[in-house]
Amino acid sequence: WIAKNPDPNALSQEAYCKFCKIGLRAHKTDLLSHAKTIKHRRFAESFNRQRPISNFGINVT
Numbered sequence: 350w351i352a353k354n355p356d357p358n359a360l361s362q363e364a365y366c367k368f369c370k371i372g373l374r375a376h377k378t379d380l381l382s383h384a385k386t387i388k389h390r391r392f393a394e395s396f397n398r399q400r401p402i403s404n405f406g407i408n409v410t
Contacts, residue, residue: 350393351380368392 354365354372364375366383369392373379383389 350384350396368396 350366350368352365352367354360354363356363356365356372359365359372362375363372364380365372366389369383369389373383
């Protein structure tokens, strides 16, 4: 769920939450705090409920 921020104007130390589509500081406490937010948990749940692409007859290898 966490990646390097794709925004070219972002600071080099900034992380990016793929679920919430927001940038945040790449500090352990900030990441843990963000992971506990209601917004993040809701988005994470929706990602976990998605069916794999292989269920649609598409072979990914």
